[in-house]
Amino acid sequence: MVIRNGILRSVSQPSGAWKKELAARSKPSPSFSEDGSKYSPRLEKALARLDELVDWERSHRSVGENRLMRVSSSPCRDLLEKLGSPQKTLRTVHVTGSKGKGSVVALIASALQQEGFRT
Structure with a gap:
């Protein structure tokens, strides 16, 4: 490397070892075929x-053409009740x-505005 006119320049091309290393680094990832x-x-x-692994999020869905996701809010309602139902006094939408x-x-x-609330 030399500096000419304030610019760092290479004075030689990469050696054979460098060329092999550059070629190896430019190969596609082993995750893909040779042509990528x-x-x-x-x-x-x-x-x-x-x-093949079970998708636990969807394991309770019905099988067949009529696949529906069944979501129950009862665990959340039970928890809120145990906490004293704070949602009844909280004036926030998250x-x-x-x-x-x-x-x-x-x-x-x-x-909310149509019902007279200020937002």
Whole structure:
């Protein structure tokens, strides 16, 4: 390396060892096929194994064409009752999630304003 006109420049091309290392680093990940277009057999096998595992979140859904997610709020209601039902005096709406919060908050604000609440 040399500095010419305030610019750091290389004076030689990479040696044979460097060329091999650069070539090795530019190969696709072992997760993909040699041309990088599809998953490797090893990754395919791992993904198939993961697909076999039980999805506990969805394990209580009915099977067949009529798949419905059954969600019960009774555990939350029981807890709130044991805590003295704080939701009855709390004047806050808490919205969480990764998408749609702005739309949900706008709808809630509009509904509350129509009922005379100040938001």
